Amino acid sequence: MEKIKQQLEEQQIGKVKLNEPLKKHTTIKIGGPADLFIEPDSIENLKKTLQIVKDHGLSVRIIGRGSNLLIPDEGIRGAVVKLGPGLDHLEEDGNTIQVGAGYPMIKLAMIMSRKGLGGLEFAGGIPGSVGGAVYMNAGAHGSDISEILVKAHILFEDGTMEWLTKDEMKFSYRTSVLQNERKGYCLEAVFELNPGSKEEIVAEIQKFKDYRRETQPWSHPCAGSIFRNPLPEYAGKLVEEVGLKGHKIGDAQISELHANFIVNTADASYEDVMALIQHVKDTIWKEKQIKIETEVEIVSN
Incomplete structure (x- = not known):
């Protein structure tokens, strides 16, 4: 593992650690060490990471903010790749935004609400990241990711990458095509939001956040x-x-x-x-x- 770590560091792909305790990366604070823990700082460096890891025959597990994840106490063998800082870009074009998998959902909902863009109100209390939310069609209060997604940039288990439209994502209740037919992970997403009253959107998000605080044990x-x-x-x-x-x-x-x-x-x-x-x-x-x-x-x- 030391040799692989050195190779990744030479490529300057981001953070690389050996035997990193994964309980530090899950919201339930459970999980043993990853043999190799990698946090790429861009999609390009993620590609390099996956190629190097594949060349060495290691299995790979992709994680996000760890809010919907239960990991064994013995940890995970092979490589764990975290989509976090570096994959948290945000680009805006009118009502359309393109956002990286590592971007926190709560932060995204709040920022968009202050710009008077609605559609993410339901996400004001969801503690995960964009990638995980797309993967499982996260939702609350009668709405979910499928309501706003235009397309998603997907990394498939065979290492290929492709943009999938909302229809191709085959969303249903807390599921998407990524969990079943075409296993993969969301790298970034394009959302179409709705212009509205900034005050009303912010108030709606705050209402949902307060509800979660009062009714859920975070x-x-x-x-x-x-x-x-x-x-x-x-x-x-x-x-x-x-x-x-x-x-x-x-x-x-x-x-x-x-x-x-x-x-x-x-x-x-x-x-x-x-x-x-x-x-x-x-x-x-x-x-x-x-x-x-x-x-x-x-x-x-």
């Missing part, structure tokens, strides 16, 4: 919503109805504030969270005959 390390809503039912409501709100395994606990969140109360392990997830699934199936699936991305080696 004061504790957590990964966001753990389960997809099995519509027309809601996962949090089901967890409450089967009496699991506040239930704890190890240092992982179903939030007392919102039952579709698992919080890390001290030093929770990956196994603690996985055991709690399985217990919730089993209990809801036993008592409600409803299957619920996870929304959080679970990594396994």
Whole structure:
């Protein structure tokens, strides 16, 4: 790994570290070391990174801000590439913006609102980045990414890159084509926003932010919503109805504030969270005959 690290550093592609603890890069603060951790500072340097890593036969895992991610305590073998600073560019052309995968959604929503551009109000409380939001069609309050996306620049698992239109992204509830048919990662996105009253848009975002602050446990390390809503039912409501709100395994606990969140109360392990997830699934199936699936991305080696 030292040889690969040296080669990447010689190419000046960005930050490169060995055995980086991934709990530093997930919002739930769980995750062991990455053999090789790389933070490219541009799309061009990302391309170089992937080629070098591929030449050495290493597996690659792409991550963003880590807000919807659960990583094992033993970490991830091979290379982990984080799309963060350096892939957080923002270009504006009237109502259309082109934004990098590493750009924080909350920051983007606030900046656009102050310019009187609407469409991102729902994202005012979403803690992830643009890349992750596009990947999973993130949404809230009756809206989602599919409402504003024009096209997305995608890195596919075979290393090729391509722009996909909104239709080609095949968005549905918390999913896109990138999770199924054409596995890949969003590098940047083009959004079409709507001009409106700056005061009204800012007020709407603030309302959603306040709602999240009051109803969701972001004061504790957590990964966001753990389960997809099995519509027309809601996962949090089901967890409450089967009496699991506040239930704890190890240092992982179903939030007392919102039952579709698992919080890390001290030093929770990956196994603690996985055991709690399985217990919730089993209990809801036993008592409600409803299957619920996870929304959080679970990594396994």
